[in-house]
Amino acid sequence: MAAVSMLIVIGCWFRTEKALMKAFRNDQLSPLFLLMTPFLFGLLGINEPWLILKSGLFICLLYYIGMFDLITYTIPRFSHYLIGVMGLIGIQNQLSQHLLAGLILCLPFLFLYWLQRFLDKCQVGWGDVLYVLSATFYLGLIPGFIGLVVGLMLFIIGGVLTKDYSRGYPLAPALSIGFLVGLLVMF
Known part of the structure; x- marks a missing residue:
């Protein structure tokens, strides 16, 4: 069953790059x-097939969102819903904890967003x-x-190293790498 999950993940990984x-x-x-393709095979160290599938698809979405934002300075709208649905898989009695975590960690970004809207x-x-x-x-x-x-x-490091400040620096590529580190911490 783990092999089937891994084949689905590899297929989605190549489909993501093709898109x-x-x-x-x-x-x-x-x-x-x-560079990242061989690291996906590290998921085979996980014993649960549904966790291989869930984590692999999350990595595919992190890559897609990071690359898309790096090029277009926008995040695809469908990606948030896909991550949310994948987050529901296998959490059983921890739903309230995950919802609370999402809301608490999102509050500073929400405040910053509304403050920037107010200041134009x-x-x-x-x-x-x-x-x-x-x-x-x-x-x-x-x-x-x-x-x-x-x-x-x-x-912050990427913003400091960027020489052209006229367009800004996209946030999602850095967050994608950070969330990948967070995923590794989970295991």
Whole structure:
């Protein structure tokens, strides 16, 4: 059963890259895609087939959202719902804990979003707020918090290293890496 779950994950992983290549009219595989592909096989160390599937699809969505935001400065609308649905799989009696974690960790982003709307300086978009909400709901409180801290540190470092400040720096790629670290903390 684990092999079937892994085959589904690998199929989705390659389909994700194909969708990005088609959307941005690129005919080459991303170096990041090639670098991360062998690490997906680390999921085979998990004994539960549903957890392999759930974690693998979450990694695919993290990659897709990060790359999409890096190129377009937007987050696809469907991604939040997919992460939320995947977060519901297998949590049984921990639903209230995951909901609370998502809401607590999302509050600073929500406050920042409304403050920026009031000041007419939108850097954090509604997609970023929903992304944080859905990913922290998926991960839970401690892994979600660790993912946010790592992602925000990477965002600050990336913002400092960026020479062109006219367009800003996208938040989702850094958060995607942070949430991947949070996922690793879960195991």
